[in-house]
Amino acid sequence: MEAIPFIDLKKQFLLLKPQMEKVLLDVAAGSHYIGGSEVGQLEKVLAEYVGVAECIGCANGTDALTLPLLAWGIGPGEAVFCPSFTFIATAEVVALRGAVPVFVDIDPRTFNMCPVDLENKIEAVKKQGRLKPRAVIPVDLFGLPADFKSINEIARKHDLLVLEDAAQGFGGEIDGQKAASFSGVGATSFFPAKPLGSYGDGGAIMTSDKSLAEVLRSLRGHGTGQSKYEHIRLGVNSRLDTLQAAVLLVKFSVFPQEIKARRKVAEAYSERLSPYVSVPEVPAGYGSSWAQYTVRVPAGKRDTLIKHLKEQGIPSNIYYPLGLHLQPAFASYPGLGNCPETEKACREVLSLPMHPYLDEPTLDRIAEALISGLTTEDL
Numbered sequence: 001m002e003a004i005p006f007i008d009l010k011k012q013f014l015l016l017k018p019q020m021e022k023v024l025l026d027v028a029a030g031s032h033y034i035g036g037s038e039v040g041q042l043e044k045v046l047a048e049y050v051g052v053a054e055c056i057g058c059a060n061g062t063d064a065l066t067l068p069l070l071a072w073g074i075g076p077g078e079a080v081f082c083p084s085f086t087f088i089a090t091a092e093v094v095a096l097r098g099a100v101p102v103f104v105d106i107d108p109r110t111f112n113m114c115p116v117d118l119e120n121k122i123e124a125v126k127k128q129g130r131l132k133p134r135a136v137i138p139v140d141l142f143g144l145p146a147d148f149k150s151i152n153e154i155a156r157k158h159d160l161l162v163l164e165d166a167a168q169g170f171g172g173e174i175d176g177q178k179a180a181s182f183s184g185v186g187a188t189s190f191f192p193a194k195p196l197g198s199y200g201d202g203g204a205i206m207t208s209d210k211s212l213a214e215v216l217r218s219l220r221g222h223g224t225g226q227s228k229y230e231h232i233r234l235g236v237n238s239r240l241d242t243l244q245a246a247v248l249l250v251k252f253s254v255f256p257q258e259i260k261a262r263r264k265v266a267e268a269y270s271e272r273l274s275p276y277v278s279v280p281e282v283p284a285g286y287g288s289s290w291a292q293y294t295v296r297v298p299a300g301k302r303d304t305l306i307k308h309l310k311e312q313g314i315p316s317n318i319y320y321p322l323g324l325h326l327q328p329a330f331a332s333y334p335g336l337g338n339c340p341e342t343e344k345a346c347r348e349v350l351s352l353p354m355h356p357y358l359d360e361p362t363l364d365r366i367a368e369a370l371i372s373g374l375t376t377e378d379l
């Protein structure tokens, strides 16, 4: 049987091919490979979509998290609260600034940062008295916005900055408000596999704080001041290049449709799978961008199930096999209490093929294979 792609970027390319060929050649012929007009155009279009005053393009999603931390001067002696169940970049940027990532457990229903555990971890840091609680980085995991209503309130109470990691969440919403706008600053990624992906690396920061935006623009270009060779602060080189911006402008033209299509795919999956496995929950008022469609399966059956799917040409992935609080890279950061729900999720999660062009027969094939795998005796 024909192998099914986990994410079908090829189908998307073929659909957009005429426009892509034009813009790719236009950028090549125009020769403004860095800082071309497409970058500013994209920033304008995305800021409008998200509903913020400013969008600042940068080199990747990891830099989109790093730049606000630099702007805020986050560093040694400070605690930044991150979920443990996320991609490493969320917490890596904190540790590389010299601050301490403090890992927070998840709400088992949404896979997102648990507000109750956030409050517990803040209290634990305060009680210990060694670190100053400074910021929190909630993640819109798998495309579902985190519980910003609760988290923003806790942050206000404890005087913490909030940086939204919307690398997977771009296109998600709460009560009609778009992801990357739920706190003062939102970071997103244009890595090809993300909901809005380019043909390489890219990222962006969203904010309505004009003075912060000015600092971020300076920081992404070596701390420039009024002119190119005046440097008023130490910065980094983190540019979104013209070619990626041009690609993203074309892709953005179908992005809202793609989000709708992803939601249909997720609904169809859940309809078929909910009698057999625990399917992802979307709280009332929330909309996911469905970066991933992730179910929970019995931990003891997961490996054989993955093998069973693979034999039928169906790829699946484990996001994530290990909580960040247990990663060797963070071994020197003594955790403050554990993250049992993260550890349980790591044993049970399974992400299925997800993209806007997944058709019904393919979806049926995937669902049937998963169900037969779960219900076969010898598995």
Ligand SMILES: *Cc1c(COP(=O)(O)O)cnc(C)c1O
Pocket (backbone or CB within 6 Å): 060, 061, 062, 063, 086, 087, 089, 090, 139, 165, 167, 168, 189, 190, 191, 201, 202, 203
């Ligand atoms: C992908 C991702 C990032 C990093 O984005 P890059 O563009 O790969 O640097 C950060 N956080 C989360 C949650 C991600 O999924």
